[in-house]
Amino acid sequence: DGGITQSPKYLFRKEGQNVTLSCEQNLNHDAMYWYRQDPGQGLRLIYYSQIVNDFQKGDIAEGYSVSREKKESFPLTVTSAQKNPTAFYLCASSIDPRVTEAFFGQGTRLTVV
Amino acid sequence: QKEVEQDPGPLSVPEGAIVSLNCTYSNSAFQYFMWYRQYSRKGPELLMYTYSSGNKEDGRFTAQVDKSSKYISLFIRDSQPSDSATYLCAINQFYFGTGTSLTVIP
Numbered sequence: 001d002g003g004i005t006q007s008p009k010y011l012f013r014k015e016g017q018n019v020t021l022s023c024e025q026n027l028n029h030d031a032m033y034w035y036r037q038d039p040g041q042g043l044r045l046i047y048y049s050q051i052v053n054d055f056q057k058g059d060i061a062e063g064y065s066v067s068r069e070k071k072e073s074f075p076l077t078v079t080s081a082q083k084n085p086t087a088f089y090l091c092a093s094s095i096d097p098r099v100t101e102a103f104f105g106q107g108t109r110l111t112v113v
Numbered sequence: 114q115k116e117v118e119q120d121p122g123p124l125s126v127p128e129g130a131i132v133s134l135n136c137t138y139s140n141s142a143f144q145y146f147m148w149y150r151q152y153s154r155k156g157p158e159l160l161m162y163t164y165s166s167g168n169k170e171d172g173r174f175t176a177q178v179d180k181s182s183k184y185i186s187l188f189i190r191d192s193q194p195s196d197s198a199t200y201l202c203a204i205n206q207f208y209f210g211t212g213t214s215l216t217v218i219p
Contacts, residue, residue: 104158107156
């Protein structure tokens with residue numbers, strides 16, 4: 001089955017630790033995105049990538065980093081510099097940035113204690 | 114000013130009612146408008162998208178864009194309990210509304 005896989009579904013980390021969230025797609029999509037969702041705030045764009053080895057900051061990139069070494073994979077690292085990392089993180093992909101039918105993964109709920 | 118504004122609700126309607134969900138946006142250059150449905154603790158799924166102005170219909174769902182007033186709408190006819198979810202409007206893949214929580218009561 002084609003789709004986007006995010007892992008893990010739930011993640012707990014201690015404050016001050018970096019943590020990496022996985023996002024893999026087998027849809028052969030060029031564009032991939034990371035969002036953060038908090039209660040009452042909808043989705044906010046963290047980073048997006050239009051092609052391998054290229055990515056751009058979204059509205060809330062501070063405290064996050066990404067890489068796009070392979071077309072299928074777009075991991076997100078939440079660093080210790082992110083002041084409020086507890087949130088629901090969503091990854092998505094689309095054929096290209098102009099064709100905006102995007103497919104989402106099921107999300108990773110990160111809790112920092 | 115936020116790029117897109119959406120009334121968070123919550124909205125509660127009886128089964129069979131017509132539901133109207135709305136968003137406004139700020140930039141007249143925006144051209145792609147989407148509606149996503151999100152069930153609790155799940156990723157959003159695309160319901161409909163429209164390019165530029167006009168209406169688009171798919172079964173019980175109609176998406177409408179009025180570029181002159183920078184207003185986008187989603188209408189759900191004959192609403193069903195399975196339509197109970199949060200509905201998010203979005204512009205391109207970059208700007209999302211806060212979502213409207215809808216409950217359809219049997």
